[in-house]
Amino acid sequence: MRISVIGTGYVGLVSGVGFASVGHDVLCVDIDEEKVEMINRGEPPIYEKGLEELLGVLVTSGKLKATTDTARAVVKTDITFICVGTPSGEDGGQDLSYIEKAAEDVAEALAKKDDYHVVCVKSTVKPGTTDGLVLRALESSGKKVGDDFGLAMNPEFLREGIALKDFMEPDRVVIGALDKRSMEILAEVYKEFPAPKVYTDLRTAEMIKYVSNALLATKISFANEVSRICEETGIDVYDVMGGVGLDHRINRDFLNAGCGFGGSCFPKDVKALVKYAHELGMSSHLLDAVLEVNEEQPVHVIDMLERNMGSLEDKKVTVLGLAFKGGTDDIRETRALPMVKELVKRGSEVVGYDPEAMKNFSFVVDYIDYAGDLEEALEGADACIIQNDWQEFKELTSDDFAVMKNKIVLDGRRLLDPSKLDGVTYLGVGL
Ligand SMILES: NC(=O)c1ccc[n+]([C@@H]2O[C@H](COP(=O)([O-])OP(=O)(O)OC[C@H]3O[C@@H](n4cnc5c(N)ncnc54)[C@H](O)[C@@H]3O)[C@@H](O)[C@H]2O)c1
Structure with missing residues (x-):
C-alpha cells in the first residue's frame, strides 16, 4: 500500500x-x-x-x-x-x-x-x-x-x-x-x-491507549509507594515484587520501584485522563494519587541520599542517566530534572552524564557540569545516583567507582548487585 x-x-x-x-x-x-x-x-x-x-x-x-x-x-x-x-x-x-x-x-x-x-x-x-x-x-x-x-x-x-x-x-x-x-x-x-x-470503534480505540498507559503508570506508583514502606522495614521491595509478580493475575512487569515514571507518554496521558474524567463530572482519586506519588519519588530519592551522607551542600553529586530511560535521547518528563533541581536547591555541585541525552538535557539545564564519559563523571564525586537504565550503567563495577572521592552509590533503578561491589556504600531504592 x-x-x-x-x-x-x-x-x-x-x-x-x-x-x-x-x-x-x-x-x-x-x-x-x-x-x-x-x-x-x-x-x-x-x-x-x-x-x-x-x-x-x-x-x-x-x-x-x-x-x-x-x-x-x-x-x-x-x-x-x-x-x-x-x-x-x-x-x-x-x-x-x-x-x-x-x-x-x-x-x-x-x-x-x-x-x-x-x-x-x-x-x-x-x-x-x-x-x-x-x-x-x-x-x-x-x-x-x-x-x-x-x-x-x-x-x-x-x-x-x-x-x-x-x-x-x-x-x-x-x-x-x-x-x-x-x-x-x-x-x-x-x-x-x-x-x-x-x-x-474509534472511541474505544482511543480509550484503550489511555487506559493501558494509566494502568502501567499505576503499577509503577504502586511499586514506589510499597518501596517506601519496605525501606522502613528492612524488606527488599524487589524480593516482594518477585513473589507478588508470580501471580499470573498480577504479572511482574512494571512493578519495579525506582525514581518514578517519565517520558513523553505516562505523565501526560495520566494527566489527560484525569482532566477527561473531570470534564465528565467524575472524580479521579486513584489517578491523582498515581501522579502525586510520582512527583514525590525523585525528592524521596534525594532525601534518601541526604539521610545517608548528611548535608548535600557543596557535595559533588553525579547523576548517571539524564534521559527518562536508557536507550533513548528523549528527556521529556525525565525524573533527572526534578532530581537535579532538588540537588542544586540543597547546594550540591551536580555533574550529569548520559550516553545519548546530554545535548537535549543541556538545552534545558545549563547550570550543571556535564562529563564526557563515565570515568570523568565519577572522578572525585562524593556520591552518584543512577537515574536510568542504560546497559553501560548495568555493567559498572567497583573498579569504575574507585575514582570517586566517597564511594556512595544510590542505585535509583536497582541495576547493580551490591554483593559484587567492594568498598562501595550501596543504597538502593526500596532496599
Ligand atoms: N514517544 C512515544 O514513546 C510514544 C508512544 C506511543 C504513542 N505516542 C504518541 O504518539 C504521538 C506522537 O508522539 P512522538 O513522541 O512521536 O512526538 P514527537 O514530538 O517526537 O514528534 C511529532 C512530530 O510531528 C511534527 N509535526 C507537528 N505538526 C506537524 C504538522 N502539521 N505536519 C507535519 N508534521 C508535524 C513535529 O515537527 C515532530 O517532528 C503523541 O500523541 C504521543 O502521545 C508516543
Missing part, C-alpha cells in the same frame, strides 16, 4: 520505517525541514536502536521518502497516519492544536483528491477527538466520510529504546474505524504483523 505518515517523531518515523520494511511505500511528512532533509539522507533525527541501519536501506531502495509537502503526500498515497505530538496543555488536558493543524492540512489535500483515502489517527488522543475535532477538520474539505474518505484510529504502544522491535512485534494491534472500508484497509496495512488484532 502507499502510506503517508504525518509527523516524523518517535512514533511517526518508527512507524514509517516499520511499514516500509514490510513492503509498503512510505512518504513521511514533517514541518521541520531539517528533519526531512536528514531522513532523505538516511539519518534519523532521533536516537533509536537499529533505526539508522534500516532507514538507510529503505531510503536507498526508494521505499521511504520524506517531504514537507502534506498535500503531495496525501494525494500520492492511499492512507495517511497522523502521528503528531499531543502534549499536555496548561490545564493538564491535551493540547490538540498539532492534531487540528495536521487534520486541516490533510483536508486541503482531500479536497483535491478524487479517490477514496483513509485518514488514521495514531497519536494518543482523548476519546471523541477522532470523530469530533479531526472529523470536523476533514469535512471542511467538502468530502463525505464513508464515501470519499475513511476515518480510523490506531493507537501506538511502542516503547522508546526498543521502539522498532515493539512496532514490528506488538502485543496487539488496535484498529478502531468509523467505516467498514477503512477497517479493511487497516487490516491490509497490518497483514504482515502476526500480532492479535482488536477491531473496534
Whole structure:
C-alpha cells in the first residue's frame, strides 16, 4: 500500500520505517525541514536502536521518502497516519492544536483528491477527538466520510529504546474505524504483523491507549509507594515484587520501584485522563494519587541520599542517566530534572552524564557540569545516583567507582548487585 505518515517523531518515523520494511511505500511528512532533509539522507533525527541501519536501506531502495509537502503526500498515497505530538496543555488536558493543524492540512489535500483515502489517527488522543475535532477538520474539505474518505484510529504502544522491535512485534494491534472500508484497509496495512488484532470503534480505540498507559503508570506508583514502606522495614521491595509478580493475575512487569515514571507518554496521558474524567463530572482519586506519588519519588530519592551522607551542600553529586530511560535521547518528563533541581536547591555541585541525552538535557539545564564519559563523571564525586537504565550503567563495577572521592552509590533503578561491589556504600531504592 502507499502510506503517508504525518509527523516524523518517535512514533511517526518508527512507524514509517516499520511499514516500509514490510513492503509498503512510505512518504513521511514533517514541518521541520531539517528533519526531512536528514531522513532523505538516511539519518534519523532521533536516537533509536537499529533505526539508522534500516532507514538507510529503505531510503536507498526508494521505499521511504520524506517531504514537507502534506498535500503531495496525501494525494500520492492511499492512507495517511497522523502521528503528531499531543502534549499536555496548561490545564493538564491535551493540547490538540498539532492534531487540528495536521487534520486541516490533510483536508486541503482531500479536497483535491478524487479517490477514496483513509485518514488514521495514531497519536494518543482523548476519546471523541477522532470523530469530533479531526472529523470536523476533514469535512471542511467538502468530502463525505464513508464515501470519499475513511476515518480510523490506531493507537501506538511502542516503547522508546526498543521502539522498532515493539512496532514490528506488538502485543496487539488496535484498529478502531468509523467505516467498514477503512477497517479493511487497516487490516491490509497490518497483514504482515502476526500480532492479535482488536477491531473496534474509534472511541474505544482511543480509550484503550489511555487506559493501558494509566494502568502501567499505576503499577509503577504502586511499586514506589510499597518501596517506601519496605525501606522502613528492612524488606527488599524487589524480593516482594518477585513473589507478588508470580501471580499470573498480577504479572511482574512494571512493578519495579525506582525514581518514578517519565517520558513523553505516562505523565501526560495520566494527566489527560484525569482532566477527561473531570470534564465528565467524575472524580479521579486513584489517578491523582498515581501522579502525586510520582512527583514525590525523585525528592524521596534525594532525601534518601541526604539521610545517608548528611548535608548535600557543596557535595559533588553525579547523576548517571539524564534521559527518562536508557536507550533513548528523549528527556521529556525525565525524573533527572526534578532530581537535579532538588540537588542544586540543597547546594550540591551536580555533574550529569548520559550516553545519548546530554545535548537535549543541556538545552534545558545549563547550570550543571556535564562529563564526557563515565570515568570523568565519577572522578572525585562524593556520591552518584543512577537515574536510568542504560546497559553501560548495568555493567559498572567497583573498579569504575574507585575514582570517586566517597564511594556512595544510590542505585535509583536497582541495576547493580551490591554483593559484587567492594568498598562501595550501596543504597538502593526500596532496599
Ligand atoms: N514517544 C512515544 O514513546 C510514544 C508512544 C506511543 C504513542 N505516542 C504518541 O504518539 C504521538 C506522537 O508522539 P512522538 O513522541 O512521536 O512526538 P514527537 O514530538 O517526537 O514528534 C511529532 C512530530 O510531528 C511534527 N509535526 C507537528 N505538526 C506537524 C504538522 N502539521 N505536519 C507535519 N508534521 C508535524 C513535529 O515537527 C515532530 O517532528 C503523541 O500523541 C504521543 O502521545 C508516543
